[in-house]
Amino acid sequence: xxxxxxxxxxxxxxxxxxxxxxxxxxxxxxxxxxxxxxxxxxxxxxxxxxxxxxxxxxxxxxxxxxxxxxxxxxxxxxxxxxxxxxxxxxxxxxxxxxxxxxxxxxxxxxxxxxxxxxxxxxxxxxxxxxxxxxxxxxxxxxxxxxxxxxxxxxxxxxxxxxxxxxxxxxxxxxxxxxxxxxxxxxxxxxxxxxxxxxxxxxxxxxxxxxxxxxxxxxxxxxxxxxxxxxxxxxxxxxxxxxxxxxxxxxxxxxxxxxxxxxxxxxxxxxxxxxxxxxxxxxxxxxxxxxxxxxxxxxxxxxxxxxxxxxxxxxxxxxxxxxxxxxxxxxxxxxxxxxxxxxxxxxxxxxxxxxxxxxxxxxxxxxxxxxxxxxxxxxxxxxxxxxxxxxxxxxxxxxxxxxxxxxxxxxxxxxxxxxxxxxxxxxxxxxxxxxxxxxxxxxxxxxxxxxxxx
Ligand code: HEC
Numbered sequence: 001x002x003x004x005x006x007x008x009x010x011x012x013x014x015x016x017x018x019x020x021x022x023x024x025x026x027x028x029x030x031x032x033x034x035x036x037x038x039x040x041x042x043x044x045x046x047x048x049x050x051x052x053x054x055x056x057x058x059x060x061x062x063x064x065x066x067x068x069x070x071x072x073x074x075x076x077x078x079x080x081x082x083x084x085x086x087x088x089x090x091x092x093x094x095x096x097x098x099x100x101x102x103x104x105x106x107x108x109x110x111x112x113x114x115x116x117x118x119x120x121x122x123x124x125x126x127x128x129x130x131x132x133x134x135x136x137x138x139x140x141x142x143x144x145x146x147x148x149x150x151x152x153x154x155x156x157x158x159x160x161x162x163x164x165x166x167x168x169x170x171x172x173x174x175x176x177x178x179x180x181x182x183x184x185x186x187x188x189x190x191x192x193x194x195x196x197x198x199x200x201x202x203x204x205x206x207x208x209x210x211x212x213x214x215x216x217x218x219x220x221x222x223x224x225x226x227x228x229x230x231x232x233x234x235x236x237x238x239x240x241x242x243x244x245x246x247x248x249x250x251x252x253x254x255x256x257x258x259x260x261x262x263x264x265x266x267x268x269x270x271x272x273x274x275x276x277x278x279x280x281x282x283x284x285x286x287x288x289x290x291x292x293x294x295x296x297x298x299x300x301x302x303x304x305x306x307x308x309x310x311x312x313x314x315x316x317x318x319x320x321x322x323x324x325x326x327x328x329x330x331x332x333x334x335x336x337x338x339x340x341x342x343x344x345x346x347x348x349x350x351x352x353x354x355x356x357x358x359x360x361x362x363x364x365x366x367x368x369x370x371x372x373x374x375x376x377x378x379x380x381x382x383x384x385x386x387x388x389x390x391x392x393x394x395x396x397x398x399x400x401x402x403x404x405x406x407x408x409x410x411x412x413x414x415x416x417x418x419x420x421x422x423x424x425x426x427x428x429x430x431x432x433x434x435x436x437x438x439x440x441x442x443x444x445x446x447x448x449x450x451x452x453x
Contacts, residue, residue: 030310034068035061036357037347038286039302041080041121043089044294050103051300052089053308054078054290056347057359058411060091062103063308070357071101072378073108075411077359080121084145085128092119092133098141100148110148114141121163125170130187132173136160140175142190152190156183165208165215174215176203182217182227197227205248207257209271216257218245224259226274236274240267249291249299258299260288266301266311282309337429340422344415351433360412365436366390371407382409395430396423 037056044051053061053068056077061068076094084090088109089101096119098112117136124131124145133141140154140161158179165174172193173185182197197203201221208215214235216226222243226236238259247260256277257269264283267276282288286304293299299311334342345363350356353364353374361377369390372383386407388394394406399417403410417423 029312032061032063032066032068032308032310033306034357035059035306037077037306037359038289038304039306039308040077040289041091042290042292042300042302042308043082044292044300045083046295049294049296050083051294051308052081052083052091053302054081054091054093055306057306057357058093059357060089060101061308062089062101062106069103069106071099071106071108073099073101073111075380076118076413079119082122082124082131084124084131090122090124090131090145092122092135094118096135096137098122098131098133098143112141112143112148112150114150114153115139117160120161123164123166125166125187126168127170130166130170132164132166134161134164134175136178138177140164140173140185142173142187154185154190154192156192157181159202162202162204163206165206167208167210169210172210174206174208176206176217178202178220180219182206182215184229196229196232197225199223199225204245207248207250209250209254212254216248216250218248218259218261220244222261226257238267238269238274238276246287246289247291247301249293251293251297251299252295256293256297258291258293260291260301260303262287264288264303266291266299268299282311335425335429336422337425337427338433340417340426341429341433344417344426348412353436363430363434366395366434367392367431380409380411382407382411392427392431395427399423399426 035055035057039053039055041054051063058074060071060078060081062071074093074095078091078093081089081091087103089103090098092098096115096117100109102109115135115137119133119135121134129145131143131145138157138159142151144151157177160178161175163176171187173187176182180200180202181195182203183195184193186193199219201219203217203219206215206217210229213229214226215229218224222239224238224245225234228235242261242263242265244262245259246262249258255271257271259267264281264286266280266282266288268278270277282301283303288301288303290302301309348358348360350358350362351364352362355376361374371386371388372379398406402414402416403412404414
């Protein structure tokens with residue numbers, strides 16, 4: 001029997017899907033698959049083994065076993081999620097909105113509005129009474145966790161706020177900003193306490209262990225430092241040649257601090273002497289966006305591979321976690337139209353016809369289709385209330401003028417492709433790759449981006 005190149009690709013993809021759906025492997029290594037976009041935030045419950053994931057696919061995953069419950073309600077990528085007590089959770093995202101969720105019913109309880117730019121981080125005080133949100137509108141919101149009412153805006157950062165953390169006793173809040181500073185605030189009245197760190201480069205992440213008197217932060221330029229909160233002195237500088245730092249997590253007894261970076265590495269520090277306990281490549285391609293510890297000391301990570309990886313407690317980890325996406329061929333082997341699609345569309349759209357968990361609708365059969373008509377996909381009214389038919393000209397126009405012009409109010413982010421030839425090549429490629437009748441075109445459905453069931 002001879003297999004065509006396409007068949008081989010399809011088989012490889014099928015094998016991948018089989019492997020990916022085996023959630024539990026050996027050594028406590030686990031992969032929670034199902035999201036249709038990168039995982040930007042993860043959280044673990046204190047008292048159970050439940051987990052939460054926030055994704056670029058606009059949804060939150062609630063995991064109590066291998067199969068998630070999906071929490072749908074955000075209108076853009078979700079960046080951060082936290083458990084809230086009483087079977088509730090809170091999430092925040094690019095839609096500038098916080099959502100309170102009831103986890104038992106998987107229903108949205110409330111939207112907390114007021115931020116005017118994307119929310120990068122949400123955190124909950126130790127007694128679960130307060131929520132803090134960090135936003136690129138340069139403000140921090142302090143919200144009452146029961147009523148969802150805004151208590152106070154903390155203002156003073158000179159640009160976007162990336163992360164927030166409460167002190168253990170809940171009296172202080174710490175924040176990290178693009179303005180290069182880490183600041184502290186009085187929770188009672190929202191007044192600024194002081195500037196803890198002036199790093200210069202934007203600070204992305206922070207964790208606080210005020211019981212032992214230190215905080216750690218990671219920044220855009222790769223700077224990773226531990227600071228004495230009393231006097232601001234540097235206790236340890238664990239900066240490596242990796243940047244940016246995108247994730248930090250502290251385990252429950254504060255003995256381990258993990259650092260995730262843009263090169264896909266996770267470094268685990270022993271906080272007794274700040275030595276490196278482990279350092280391993282967690283993702284073959286792409287960054288480690290999210291880290292969190294479970295109460296039994298396992299490390300969760302999230303990134304470009306659209307899954308939450310659960311790492312075993314100790315050792316023997318390096319090889320297994322390597323990003324298993326049999327992604328696309330190297331860009332230099334692709335023709336321009338395919339390259340355009342892979343780079344600019346594939347993160348949100350498949351070429352197949354089944355509605356999956358990606359942020360956008362599947363594009364299989366899109367030519368000749370009325371806008372907003374894929375059954376089972378949750379469009380905005382910008383597309384359902386539209387009599388546009390997708391063809392060479394309209395898809396070309398979509399990226400010539402931008403979705404915000406052609407389909408105002410659309411959930412698709414504003415993006416334009418300014419080079420006319422790029423648009424023509426993209427449309428030519430899409431026409432072939434989305435044709436449901438053409439043999440061998442979309443059988444491998446974007447190389448493993450299909451939901452692994
Ligand atoms: C960040 C995610 C994202 C990216 C990147 C993206 N899209 Fe979209 N796209 C969406 C979403 C979300 C919708 C649905 C919009 C709505 O309901 O308002 C959509 C809708 C569409 C539609 C209308 C489909 C229909 O059934 O009516 C087309 C066509 C489309 N996108 C093509 C593309 C192409 C081509 C690219 C790459 C150049 C691209 N998109 C990049 C998220 C994305």
